[in-house]
Amino acid sequence: MIDTTVDVINKLGLHARASGKLIEVTSRYRSNIQLGKxxxxxxxxxxxxxxxxxxxxxxxxxxxxxxxxxxKACDEILALFAARFYEAE
Structure with a gap:
């Protein structure tokens, strides 16, 4: 089990487009993935x-x-957040 934190650093936060990109990543994995505050x-x-x-x-x-x-899921999710969901800032 992996239990870590990730910071939302993109300008608009976890809005609809960013959430959609996150879903594209999380749905590729069999692992149970939870996120929250x-x-x-x-x-x-x-x-x-x-x-x-x-x-x-x-x-x-x-x-x-x-x-x-x-x-693998963790690495890809953290990379997505670090890349600011590939949005122009």
Whole structure:
């Protein structure tokens, strides 16, 4: 199990387009992937749950991944956040 944090650094936060890109990544993996603030964790494969988080720029999110491909999933998710969801800033 991987339990880490990730900072939202893109200008618009985890808005619809960024959430869609995150779903593209998380849905490729068999592992259970959860994201949230503090103890409020949601399924990171569910677009509505991601949008309801309201994670704006500067938010630190908890990322929990458990499953057979957890390390690959974690690496790709962290890279997506670090790349600011490939949005022009």
């Amino acid at each position: 503090g103890k409020e964790l949601i399924d990171a494969k569910n677009i509505m749950s991601l949008l309801m988080l309201g994670a704006g720029k500067g938010t630190t999110l908890r990322l929990i991944i458990e499953g057979p491909d957890e390390q």
